[in-house]
Amino acid sequence: MIKDNLSALIQSIPSTVTLVAVSKTKPVASLLEAHQAGQRDFGENKVQELVDKASVLPQNIRWHMIGHLQRNKVKYIAPFVSLIHSVDSFRLLNEINKQGKKNDRVIDCLLQVRIAQEETKFGLTFENSNEILNQNNYTHIRIRGLMGMASFTDNQIQIESEFKSLAQYYKQYQDQYDWDTLSMGMSGDYPLALSCGSTMIRVGSRIFGSRN
Numbered sequence: 021m022i023k024d025n026l027s028a029l030i031q032s033i034p035s036t037v038t039l040v041a042v043s044k045t046k047p048v049a050s051l052l053e054a055h056q057a058g059q060r061d062f063g064e065n066k067v068q069e070l071v072d073k074a075s076v077l078p079q080n081i082r083w084h085m086i087g088h089l090q091r092n093k094v095k096y097i098a099p100f101v102s103l104i105h106s107v108d109s110f111r112l113l114n115e116i117n118k119q120g121k122k123n124d125r126v127i128d129c130l131l132q133v134r135i136a137q138e139e140t141k142f143g144l145t146f147e148n149s150n151e152i153l154n155q156n157n158y159t160h161i162r163i164r165g166l167m168g169m170a171s172f173t174d175n176q177i178q179i180e181s182e183f184k185s186l187a188q189y190y191k192q193y194q195d196q197y198d199w200d201t202l203s204m205g206m207s208g209d210y211p212l213a214l215s216c217g218s219t220m221i222r223v224g225s226r227i228f229g230s231r232n
């Protein structure tokens with residue numbers, strides 16, 4: 021089932037787009053099934069769960085941290101995480117840089133920008149993002165682009181305008197900062213995200229089934 025979901029999904033997206041399989045709350049067996057079908061990028065939103073799964077799953081998996089990240093937990097994923105999508109403060113960047121230095125690696129990150137109208141979503145304003153980009157002199161972090169989540173709504177016009185605002189900001193700075201990653205789109209809205217210029221989608225329930 022997971023295998024079929026994955027292959028249908030992969031066939032429906034351009035080959036240049038990276039698919040992050042969002043496996044939060046799902047058992048290791050489900051991730052293994054996806055891995056056996058060739059999937060290598062997996063996303064989790066909790067540090068503990070990510071670390072636990074990484075310790076028992078194949079080494080060639082690229083782990084994506086997609087959920088809100090507390091500074092005191094960066095150290096657990098710093099040795100191996102492939103991409104942190106959820107950078108939303110200077111303080112978090114400072115900590116990631118420190119842990120990158122300790123582990124002698126440059127950690128790839130995305131700035132999470134708040135594009136949704138809802139108040140509950142984490143993320144930077146465009147102004148805060150500008151401040152970070154202007155002062156970015158971190159030796160052990162590479163900011164590769166941006167991440168955003170659209171509002172949880174059926175209003176396609178609204179979702180599209182939120183995605184477009186992020187895509188526009190991305191395009192504005194892409195060359196200057198040498199970005200290659202615009203992470204937007206989930207199970208319910210990834211086709212729209214792709215039409216707006218997304219290069220990376222984070223899809224969970226459409227692959228693994230709905231979460232309880």
Ligand SMILES: *Cc1c(COP(=O)(O)O)cnc(C)c1O
Nearest residue numbers: 042065086206207222223224225
């Ligand atoms: C859960 C989650 C997803 C995937 O959601 P689905 O609707 O199951 O595809 C994507 N991005 C983030 C940040 C998430 O927390």
